Amino acid sequence: xxxxxxxxxxxxxxxxxxxxxxxxxxxxxxxxxxxxxxxxxxxxxxxxxxxxxxxxxxxxxxxxxxxxxxxxxxxxxxxxxxxxxxxxxxxxxxxxxxxxxxxxxxxxxxxxxxxxxxxxxxxxxxxxxxxxxxxxxxxxxxxxxxxxxxxxxxxxxxxxxxxxxxxxxxxxxxxxxxxxxxxxxxxxxxxxxxxxxxxxxxxxxxxxxxxxxxxxxxxxxxxxxxxxxxxxxxxxxxxxxxxxxxxxxxxxxxxxxxxxxxxxxxxxxxxxxxxxxxxxxxxxxxxxxxxxxxxxxxxxxxxxxxxxxxxxxxxxxxxxxxxxxxxxxxxxxxxxxxxxxxxxxxxxxxxxxxxxxxxxxxxxxxxxxxxxxxxxxxxxx
Numbered sequence: 001x002x003x004x005x006x007x008x009x010x011x012x013x014x015x016x017x018x019x020x021x022x023x024x025x026x027x028x029x030x031x032x033x034x035x036x037x038x039x040x041x042x043x044x045x046x047x048x049x050x051x052x053x054x055x056x057x058x059x060x061x062x063x064x065x066x067x068x069x070x071x072x073x074x075x076x077x078x079x080x081x082x083x084x085x086x087x088x089x090x091x092x093x094x095x096x097x098x099x100x101x102x103x104x105x106x107x108x109x110x111x112x113x114x115x116x117x118x119x120x121x122x123x124x125x126x127x128x129x130x131x132x133x134x135x136x137x138x139x140x141x142x143x144x145x146x147x148x149x150x151x152x153x154x155x156x157x158x159x160x161x162x163x164x165x166x167x168x169x170x171x172x173x174x175x176x177x178x179x180x181x182x183x184x185x186x187x188x189x190x191x192x193x194x195x196x197x198x199x200x201x202x203x204x205x206x207x208x209x210x211x212x213x214x215x216x217x218x219x220x221x222x223x224x225x226x227x228x229x230x231x232x233x234x235x236x237x238x239x240x241x242x243x244x245x246x247x248x249x250x251x252x253x254x255x256x257x258x259x260x261x262x263x264x265x266x267x268x269x270x271x272x273x274x275x276x277x278x279x280x281x282x283x284x285x286x287x288x289x290x291x292x293x294x295x296x297x298x299x300x301x302x303x304x305x306x307x308x309x310x311x312x313x314x315x316x317x318x319x320x321x322x323x324x325x326x327x328x329x330x331x332x333x334x335x336x337x338x339x340x341x342x343x344x345x346x347x348x349x350x351x352x353x354x355x356x357x358x359x360x361x362x363x364x365x366x367x368x369x370x371x372x373x374x375x376x377x378x379x380x381x
Contacts, residue, residue: 001374002353005367006030011338012223012231013040014355014367017256018375019264021348026256033221034231045211045219045253046354047235047242049142049335052252053175054286055198055262057111057314059182061282062197064107069185071111074104078184079177081157087116088129088160095132098160105165110174110181111313112290116161118170121300132159140172142234142336142358144241145248149180152248169291169299169311179250191249201275202265204258209249210242219243219253222337224358234337234358251335256352259341263350266331266343286313287331287345302362325372334359340368351375 005011006029013030032038063069076083082105086098101116109115119140120130133139136155137147145152156177162170183190191209199207211219219242222235235241242253261272266287270278278286289310291299296306308320318330325342332342338355353371357364 001370002027002367003029009231010225010229011355011357011367012221014338014353015040015042015044015046015256016354016371017260017350017352018378019260019350020379024260032218033237034223035221038217040220041218043206043218043255043257044354045206045215045255046339046356047220047222047251047335047337048254048259048339048354049251049337050172050175050333051254051259051335051339051341052250053333054266054314054341055194055252056175056178056182057286057312058262058266058278059194059198060107060111060178061278061286061313063182063185065279065282069107069181071108072106075107075110075181076104078181079105079153081153082115082177085116085165086160087164088162091120091129091162092127095128095160101161102164103166107178107181108290109165110178112311113169113171113174114166114291114295115174115177116163116165116167116170117156117159118162118173120162120170129159129162138173138176144246145176145250147247149183149248152176153180167298168295169301171301175314176250179248198262198277199258201277202258202261202272204254204261207252207254207258209252210245211237211253213243216243218255220356222356222358225360231357234356256354259352259354260350263341263343263352267345267348267350287315287317287329287343288312289317289319323369323373325369325376327376334365334368338364338367340365340371342372347376347379349375349379 012034016027018025032040085101089097105115138156186193219237223231224234265272269280270283291311308322310317310319315331315333330344334340338357340353342351353368
C-alpha cells in the first residue's frame with residue numbers, strides 16, 4: 001500500500017522500517033531525486049525536522065541525570081534573555097499590553113512546550129503577536145534559522161509571552177530555546193555535545209545538523225506539492241540549506257538505521273549494547289504524558305489530536321486506543337518534511353517512515369498513518 005503514493009507521484013520515494021524484537025524489515029521505494037533519477041537507498045540521508053525534538057529531550061535528560069540541569073529550576077542563569085518575562089494581557093491585544101510573568105521559565109516548561117511562545121493556531125497575521133514574531137524572525141518555519149543562537153535569543157527576548165509559563169501548550173518554539181540551553185549549560189556547541197553523548201555511543205554516524213560534502217550524494221532532494229498536486233523543488237541536496245553548517249543548528253539530518261539505533265535505545269530503557277545513555281526512569285518520564293486535561297482544553301492543535309494523545313518530553317504519547325495503531329503508551333512524532341517515528345514499549349516495536357515532502361497540513365499525515373496501520377496489523381502473536 002505504501003507504493004501507491006510513490007507510483008502516483010505524490011512522493012518521490014521513501015524508506016519504511018519496522019523493527020520488532022530482533023527482527024528488522026526495511027522497504028525502499030522510488031527516487032531520492034526525481035530529476036536525476038537517483039534511486040532511493042536504505043542509507044539515504046533525510047531532513048528529520050521535528051523528529052529532532054526527541055533527541056534534544058534525551059540530551060536534556062542526560063544533563064538532568066547528571067544534576068547539571070534540574071527540571072523545575074529557573075533557566076535564567078543560562079538564558080538571561082528570558083528573565084523577568086512579560087505576558088500578553090490578551091492574545092488579540094497589542095504586544096505592549098502586558099502583565100508580569102508569575103514565575104520564571106523552567107526546563108520542564110521547554111520540554112513540555114508550555115513556556116509561553118510557539119505556533120498560534122490561527123491564520124497568519126490574525127493576532128499582533130504573530131506579526132511581531134514574524135518581524136523578529138522567530139516565527140516557527142520549515143526553513144532553518146539563519147542567524148546565531150545568541151541573536152535568536154535576543155530577538156525572542158524582545159517579545160512578550162503569549163501565556164504564563166506552564167499554563168498551556170504551544171507547539172515548537174520551546175525546542176529552539178532548548179537547543180540554546182543545552183549548548184550554554186554544557187559550554188559546548190550543541191552538535192558536539194550530541195555527537196559525544198548520543199550519536200557516537202549509538203553509532204549514529206550520519207546524523208548531524210548538516211551533510212558533509214562527501215555524503216551529499218546520499219541526501220534526498222526535498223519537494224513540496226503545488227496546488228495542482230505536482231511535486232516541485234523545496235530544497236536541493238547540493239547547494240541546499242543542509243549542505244553547509246548552519247549558524248544555529250536546531251533540526252537534524254539522519255538515516256533510517258541511525259534513528260533506529262536511537263529509537264531502540266528508548267525501547268531498551270536507555271541502553272544500547274554496553275552503553276547507557278539514560279536510565280530507565282528517565283526514559284519512562286520522557287514517554288509519559290505531561291499535559292493536564294485543562295491544559296489540553298486550552299491548547300488548540302490539529303483537530304482531534306488531544307482526544308487520544310498527550311505530550312511527553314520530545315514526542316507525543318498515545319493515551320487511548322481509538323485506531324488499530326493507537327497503542328496506549330506509544331511514543332513518537334513527525335517531522336515537517338514527511339518523516340515519522342514511533343516507539344511502542346508494550347509491543348516492543350519501532351516504526352520509521354522517511355520521505356521528503358513538505359507537510360502542508362494534517363492531511364499530509366495519511367501516509368504515515370497508513371504505515372503505522374500496516375505495521376500493527378502485521379502483529380500476529
